[in-house]
Amino acid sequence: MISYQEALEIISQNTFKQTVEKVSLSEATNRVLAEDIKADRALPPYDRVTMDGIAISYSVYADGQRQFPIAEIIGAGMPQKSFNTPKQCVQIMTGAIMPNGLDTIIRYEDLTITDEVATINVETVKEKQNIHFKASDKAAGDVVLTKGTKLSAAELIVAAAVGCAKLPVYKLPKAAIITTGDELVAINETPLEHQVRRSSNYGVESLLNQWGIETEQFHLADDKALMLKEIEQILKDFDVLVMTGGVSRGKFDYLPEVLEELGVTKHFHKVKQRPGKPFWFGTSDAGKQVFALPGNPVSSFVCASIYIRYWLNTSLNQKPNTTYVKLQQDLDFPPPLTYFLECKLTSTKQGELVAETFKGNGSGDFANLTQADGFITLPDNQSAFKAGEVYPYIPFR
Amino acid sequence: MISYQEALEIISQNTFKQTVEKVSLSEATNRVLAEDIKADRALPPYDRVTMDGIAISYSVYADGQRQFPIAEIIGAGMPQKSFNTPKQCVQIMTGAIMPNGLDTIIRYEDLTITDEVATINVETVKEKQNIHFKASDKAAGDVVLTKGTKLSAAELIVAAAVGCAKLPVYKLPKAAIITTGDELVAINETPLEHQVRRSSNYGVESLLNQWGIETEQFHLADDKALMLKEIEQILKDFDVLVMTGGVSRGKFDYLPEVLEELGVTKHFHKVKQRPGKPFWFGTSDAGKQVFALPGNPVSSFVCASIYIRYWLNTSLNQKPNTTYVKLQQDLDFPPPLTYFLECKLTSTKQGELVAETFKGNGSGDFANLTQADGFITLPDNQSAFKAGEVYPYIPFR
Numbered sequence: 001m002i003s004y005q006e007a008l009e010i011i012s013q014n015t016f017k018q019t020v021e022k023v024s025l026s027e028a029t030n031r032v033l034a035e036d037i038k039a040d041r042a043l044p045p046y047d048r049v050t051m052d053g054i055a056i057s058y059s060v061y062a063d064g065q066r067q068f069p070i071a072e073i074i075g076a077g078m079p080q081k082s083f084n085t086p087k088q089c090v091q092i093m094t095g096a097i098m099p100n101g102l103d104t105i106i107r108y109e110d111l112t113i114t115d116e117v118a119t120i121n122v123e124t125v126k127e128k129q130n131i132h133f134k135a136s137d138k139a140a141g142d143v144v145l146t147k148g149t150k151l152s153a154a155e156l157i158v159a160a161a162v163g164c165a166k167l168p169v170y171k172l173p174k175a176a177i178i179t180t181g182d183e184l185v186a187i188n189e190t191p192l193e194h195q196v197r198r199s200s201n202y203g204v205e206s207l208l209n210q211w212g213i214e215t216e217q218f219h220l221a222d223d224k225a226l227m228l229k230e231i232e233q234i235l236k237d238f239d240v241l242v243m244t245g246g247v248s249r250g251k252f253d254y255l256p257e258v259l260e261e262l263g264v265t266k267h268f269h270k271v272k273q274r275p276g277k278p279f280w281f282g283t284s285d286a287g288k289q290v291f292a293l294p295g296n297p298v299s300s301f302v303c304a305s306i307y308i309r310y311w312l313n314t315s316l317n318q319k320p321n322t323t324y325v326k327l328q329q330d331l332d333f334p335p336p337l338t339y340f341l342e343c344k345l346t347s348t349k350q351g352e353l354v355a356e357t358f359k360g361n362g363s364g365d366f367a368n369l370t371q372a373d374g375f376i377t378l379p380d381n382q383s384a385f386k387a388g389e390v391y392p393y394i395p396f397r
Numbered sequence: 398m399i400s401y402q403e404a405l406e407i408i409s410q411n412t413f414k415q416t417v418e419k420v421s422l423s424e425a426t427n428r429v430l431a432e433d434i435k436a437d438r439a440l441p442p443y444d445r446v447t448m449d450g451i452a453i454s455y456s457v458y459a460d461g462q463r464q465f466p467i468a469e470i471i472g473a474g475m476p477q478k479s480f481n482t483p484k485q486c487v488q489i490m491t492g493a494i495m496p497n498g499l500d501t502i503i504r505y506e507d508l509t510i511t512d513e514v515a516t517i518n519v520e521t522v523k524e525k526q527n528i529h530f531k532a533s534d535k536a537a538g539d540v541v542l543t544k545g546t547k548l549s550a551a552e553l554i555v556a557a558a559v560g561c562a563k564l565p566v567y568k569l570p571k572a573a574i575i576t577t578g579d580e581l582v583a584i585n586e587t588p589l590e591h592q593v594r595r596s597s598n599y600g601v602e603s604l605l606n607q608w609g610i611e612t613e614q615f616h617l618a619d620d621k622a623l624m625l626k627e628i629e630q631i632l633k634d635f636d637v638l639v640m641t642g643g644v645s646r647g648k649f650d651y652l653p654e655v656l657e658e659l660g661v662t663k664h665f666h667k668v669k670q671r672p673g674k675p676f677w678f679g680t681s682d683a684g685k686q687v688f689a690l691p692g693n694p695v696s697s698f699v700c701a702s703i704y705i706r707y708w709l710n711t712s713l714n715q716k717p718n719t720t721y722v723k724l725q726q727d728l729d730f731p732p733p734l735t736y737f738l739e740c741k742l743t744s745t746k747q748g749e750l751v752a753e754t755f756k757g758n759g760s761g762d763f764a765n766l767t768q769a770d771g772f773i774t775l776p777d778n779q780s781a782f783k784a785g786e787v788y789p790y791i792p793f794r
Contacts, residue, residue, distance in 0.1 A: 025584070025599050026599075026602060026603075026606070029603045029606065029607060030607075041588075043764055044593070045588065045590065045593060046590055046591060050693075052645050052646040052647040052650075075579060075580075075619065075647070076578055076579060076580035076619075076647075077578065077579030077580035077581070077591065077592060077619070078579075078591060079589070079590070079591050080590065080591055093645075093647035093650075094645050094647055094692070094693070095578060095580045095593075095642075095692065095693075096580070096591075097590070097591040108646045109646075132762070136762075137762050137763075137764040137765070138764055144764060144767075145767065149767070150794075152603070152770075152793065152794040153599075153600045153601075153602075153603035153604045153607070153698065153793060154600065154698065154763070154766035154767050154769070154793060154794075155767050156599040156600055156602075156603050157596045157597065157599055157600040157694045157698065157763045157766065158596070158763060158764055158766075158767060159599070160584045160594055160595065160596035160598075160599040161593065161594055161596040161694075161763065162594075163584055163585070163586075163587070163594055164584070165584045165585045181473055181474065181492060182472060182473060182474030182475075183472075183473035183474035183492045183493070184474070187422070187557045187560055187561070187562045188560070188562045189560075190560070191438075191442065192476070193442065193443055193476070193477065193494065194443060194474065194475060194476050194477055194493075194494040195474060196441070196442060196492075196558065197557055197558055197559075197560055198557065199554045199555070199557035199558040200554065201557075202422050202423075202550075202553040202554055202556070202557040203550045203551065203553055203554040204550075205423060205550075205553075206423075206426045206549070206550035206553050207550045209423070209426065210426060210427075210550070222472065222473075222474070245492075248449050248490075248491050249449040249505045249506075250449040250472070250473075250490035250491055253449075253490075295491070295492065296447075296491070296492075297554045297558075301550065301551065301554065321743065321744060322744065323744040324744050324745065324746050324747070324748050325748055326748040346718065347718060347719065347720040347721050347750070348721065349721050349787060350721070350749075350787060351721050351722055351723040351749050351750055351751075351787040352747075352748050352749050352750075353744070353748055353749075353750065354748075365529070365534050366534075366551070366554045366555060366558065367440055367534040367535055367541060367555055368534070369551035369554065369555075370541075370542065370546070370551050370552050370555060372551070373549075390746060390747060390748040396549060396550060396551060397547075397549040397551075
């Protein structure tokens with residue numbers, strides 16, 4: 001049985017292949033940029049007025065003039081003008097291009113305008129104030145967004161400004177989510193006494209969809225011949241397989257066998273952790289990954305939250321920062337297993353993150369998950385954990 | 398001019414009306430539940446085996462028997478069986494219903510099986526171990542998900558288990574995002590020297606879409622008559638209007654006028670904050686909200702991140718926890734304005750969140766936003782801020 005860290009290491013050596021697609025700006029949020037994006041022109045592209053008010057010649061102001069006749073009004077979107085009457089001013093609006101011959105903006109708040117004459121009421125005018133100068137942020141040709149950047153709303157503003165209506169991003173894998181287990185019926189069915197509805201798959205689906213991965217659901221009976229046939233096809237049609245159930249030591253847990261017969265190489269089966277110990281991971285000849293997660297809801301949810309996210313991030317060269325949180329209460333966990341414990345974070349007014357932990361009725365107790373927002377990761381080489389100690393946290397909300 | 402806190406207070410009094418729709422589980426992530434969800438049956442619905450192994454009668458074990466002939470194999474999904482041969486055992490699988498007449502599970506790891514006889518190799522067996530008892534999590538009829546809950550992947554597992562293929566959630570408003578400003582051209586156009594591409598709207602769109610709000614984009618010329626006509630129609634077709642630009646003191650900033658002529662009541666214009674001071678907020682006779690944000694990208698982005706999110710959360714009765722973060726460096730900001738400063742968080746191994754702040758080239762400098770992950774909120778009644786002090790943080794990633 002391998003450790004949590006060893007499992008991560010093996011997964012990081014079995015990432016999906018990076019391929020590139022172009023998506024529109026509206027579809028690009030949370031995708032990872034596959035090429036550098038350069039400014040097609042300077043940012044800002046011209047000396048841009050940043051306040052509504054008047055444009056003057058600073059040297060005239062410095063010589064003592066405080067009243068400026070208004071020659072004209074210039075709005076944003078008007079071509080650049082030139083003035084050689086420095087004792088006059090122009091009214092000018094935010095976003096406009098600075099006229100030639102004038103060099104300083106006084107905002108309306110610092111003016112009185114009467115009969116087409118602006119009077120400056122302050123003595124704090126600085127030369128060239130309220131202008132965002134051409135190329136002061138970026139020069140034409142500068143890289144504005146770097147390959148490998150995860151695109152948030154902020155990056156889309158930059159991409160739009162430099163004219164990228166479509167962005168090159170890494171393709172995301174298409175996942176099949178496969179449930180197994182003859183006790184499982186569909187959510188819209190009424191289960192018999194000994195049956196339960198499929199539920200683990202919806203937790204996994206929601207996580208994957210939130211990470212941008214398209215999913216399709218399958219349910220397979222605990223019948224080896226049927227499994228062989230169906231999984232063979234699914235392996236052709238999808239980039240990654242996520243299975244829940246069928247990997248424990250049970251007599252009807254055919255999955256590991258079936259996968260190996262289909263040429264999926266096992267990288268590990270079982271990880272020294274709780275919950276989620278029976279986790280199985282392999283790759284097909286065609287380089288597709290198979291995550292065969294334990295069937296119970298909390299176990300599959302923990303494994304997806306941790307390992308599939310890690311696989312996705314590693315495949316896309318993303319290294320999300322670890323969040324460290326303080327334990328709120330003392331805990332004992334003697335088994336030599338990494339313990340992923342449900343917890344709820346509070347941000348204190350001291351700037352700390354504190355984790356209140358919940359111990360449910362074992363790994364089948366998914367009702368308890370709804371109190372939590374993530375898992376605190378308690379290492380396997382310790383059995384007592386004290387309030388105030390700090391451990392890594394893995395969010396699921 | 399009102400304060401940031403006053404602006405929030407006014408917005409909280411102008412929420413959208415809660416209406417309910419049903420969505421499928423696959424569409425329900427991040428939606429807010431509009432009714433309590435009850436368990437249609439107990440959770441678990443039967444005494445559920447939690448380990449693969451054998452089921453025995455504990456009293457026989459307690460009397461000293463360690464070898465149990467195997468009578469049968471029971472898998473998950475088989476109807477409940479009864480046994481009156483307590484000196485025998487059954488092999489039984491995780492997820493199966495506990496048979497009548499047996500009461501304790503010994504996992505395979507603690508057994509040797511030879512010639513259809515299981516030998517128990519441990520002396521640590523506890524009565525009724527490895528069974529998740531019927532109704533130990535929830536009884537039939539118990540509320541499993543409370544009205545008002547924001548649905549994460551975890552809640553979907555619970556909803557699936559109790560048979561909710563469709564979930565009642567609050568409808569989300571449909572938003573029109575409207576840009577104004579004659580200097581603005583479309584992203585796929587090549588701007589003339591005095592023009593720039595529309596970009597603020599893409600930041601706002603990405604934020605709203607991430608919060609589940611559907612958006613449509615419009616661009617209006619700085620022409621009052623045209624604005625009147627188009628906004629009148631948009632007010633009919635959409636639930637909320639988000640505008641960028643046209644609310645400063647400029648000569649061509651017709652929006653406040655146009656909105657008031659269309660019967661949109663102004664609740665405030667200008668907030669004591671930087672960036673984003675010219676922010677205008679109103680509601681129409683029909684009770685629709687209009688967020689008229691300043692046109693420059695950083696200002697509109699700050700205002701959307703803060704106020705539109707707050708409006709959405711308040712409308713849905715969500716009170717997200719405030720995140721408090723420590724300033725990494727000293728700062729001075731003398732103006733009596735709330736200062737929303739771009740920053741990047743680091744989680745330290747002491748369990749603290751530390752904010753590194755970035756001072757850009759003013760509110761037009763959106764290139765700097767890409768370094769940050771949110772805004773630290775520095776209050777308006779202070780002008781010096783010291784490293785190590787703690788302030789609220791507003792994320793945008």
